[in-house]
Amino acid sequence: MDERSFIEWYGLTQEMEMASCEHPFLHRIIIWLRSSLLSVILLFQQFIASSLCGHDESAATSKEVLIINAHLSKFDQDSANIDEASTWFLRNFHVEQKQNWDCGVACLLYVFQWLLCDNPNSDEYALLNDTKQEELRNVSLWKKKV
């Protein structure tokens, strides 16, 4: 099973899992089936990898990487439309409390800047400090592969 097939399969099982949320027994069976199948597939992949390449620690075939990539690649923005949970959550941040600068906020700001900064000619790019601009120019730092 290549990565694309895995992503499609994993996505399908996720949809089944979501659809079965209202039926606890079915929900449990689907999660168990997916987990068992995943283990079998990974064992098989590791066996093939170790037979062909002489090692079984290829990060690319690890369960974690496959799952994370499946989530990130299959991501469907339509499913991210506003929902009751996030609405409730965000609304409830509006109560007056002590405000506190936090490293988590700084990280979020960094992420937003990063999302906006794909084009060095854009206005947003100018919002970054010089060091960051230099860093983005330094492709070798960003594009090194494992």
Place this chain on the structure above:
Amino acid sequence: MSFPSFHEKWILKKLNTNSIWTADLVALLHGVLASNYHEHDATSCINDTQELLKIFSIHQVERMQNFSYLFCSKNLSVSQSYESFDYYKTSFGEDKMRLISFFDNQQHYFVCEMRRLSINSITYIVSSPETIAIILLDNSILLASVETSAYGLLEIKSMKSTDSYVGHYVVIKGISRDAATVADALGYDNTESFCFILANPGSKEPNQLVSPSLLKRSFESQGTDGDIIFIRKLLNQNLS
């Protein structure tokens, strides 16, 4: 790092709490994705959308929404053990209610329970140029290395604690295999062939270089719950 103050104010308004948990960051990321500025008749989201548009242009919002995220953690629930931690102590009761609601509704977010997420896997994911990650580390472990290095002291604001564990969020921007860069990394032990490049809000350095072994120890420290949020730019969508 310097940022426009209006961005900062908006985020602080959203994250109006004494102590920030990873779920809070996830909720805000999700909120940015979820704001649908094309559907002004959708009353459920109109306030958030209008608020976003006061701060960012439509073009900026479009580009900011062009990402996917995944929150991975060992523990997708509220652990009572944090109640005694200095950082969480003052508002734990309030935080607990908010977080219980988040975890009860976790199917609406992009979350994945990972009992043990290896540094190899994290390395593989963040080595892709379009993926970064917000990771929760134990700063007491990171600081122990910094204080003995030539980097100079870090500034830790509002994070002082009598606990040995000091939770601290940083961004993993990517990795470097450049030999000179790797040799400069915190915790470098002559055997590692790459290092992580961090944006650390507590550091004066715009790029903090950290060895995989040091990041592993900071990440696997009890208290972080293995919390990490992967964020990937979706490059294949053509936005007008």
